Amino acid sequence: MFATLPSQGIRPRLFTVDEYYRMGKAGIFQPDERLELIDGIVINMPPQGPLHAATVRRILAYLSACIAPEQAIVQDDKPIAIDDHGEPVPDVTVVAPDPEGDYYSTRHPGPEDILLVVEVADSSLDKDLGTKKTMYARAGIREYWVVDLNSRRLHRFGEPRDGNFQNVEVLDENSRVSPVAFPTLNIPVKDLLTRKR
């Protein structure tokens, strides 16, 4: 990951997850700050508009209704442990039940636990399809969806290998989608989107 920048000049000091937590303990962050650590950089999460929030709520409700708690946990706005330099907070994550049976009370879910990551994109589309996609592919996240609010489409990425998703699909709102981890689900893309206006 350090090879993403040319080796010239100054480059941002990249922080590890451990250093990120030490910053929190040292009182560097305010309690109400919404942050994530992406590739070693502490990122401000932009404020959520109602459309973004409603879409997250809708996806959370939809997936929670069709996935039984003993199959997986469907969560929104929770950190996941990507690697030494990454602790993003996806909009929705579907994770396998905690192997220790305690809702991941001792660590955040990692790539091996994660069945699906969903980001809802309005202004963040470039980042979701750029930095974040690269990070999730490199970490071996099995399936990644980007719900594009503006074009009302679902970008679906799967089969991470060699730092890239080998399987890439763009689905419009008339399509249906089946998550790899839940092949019996057949979800209309429009059910993941707010009403058309």
Added chain:
Amino acid sequence: MQTLNQQTAGARRFNAVEYHRMAAAGILSEDERTELIDGVIYSMPPAGAPHSGIVNLIVKYLLSVLNGRLYDVRFEEALSIDEHNEPVPDVMIAAPDLANYTNVHPTPGDVQVVVEVADSSLSTDLNTKRKLYARVGIGEYWVVDVNARCLHRFTQPGLDGYGDERVLDAIAAIDFASTRLEIARFFPPA
């Protein structure tokens, strides 16, 4: 390949207080070389031999000609600019401080000239840092281009940048503080 701007887009900016708190908490280690530019903490690249050698030549030369003229020549030391900026210029010509800046870092008002020696860092030095130094009123900014053996001399700082830029090759000389500085002395013999 990501550019610097893409990588730091949306980054949580740190202020100088938070930056120093990180050092105090040991998150930034004592021997780490970092700079705070526009709220982003940068790692300074390990200094290669040409860079270090030329910084040393410039410091010795400036000390020899400016010594006793009420100028302090400092190198690899922090410059306290504002809430989100604390770069570490390669060389600074500053007003002397009674306590030799043991209490506070110099601020832009103390500094006549900032010198950056650029080998791999030329584009950062000519862009991000040039804008920063102009905006905060550093009177003169010199970028020593190691590869091209020339000096970019920026003067007349303003909010929009430096009003004047001269590119001087190694046979030129500049008038500074009633002294004539020979640019050839900034470089090892060709």
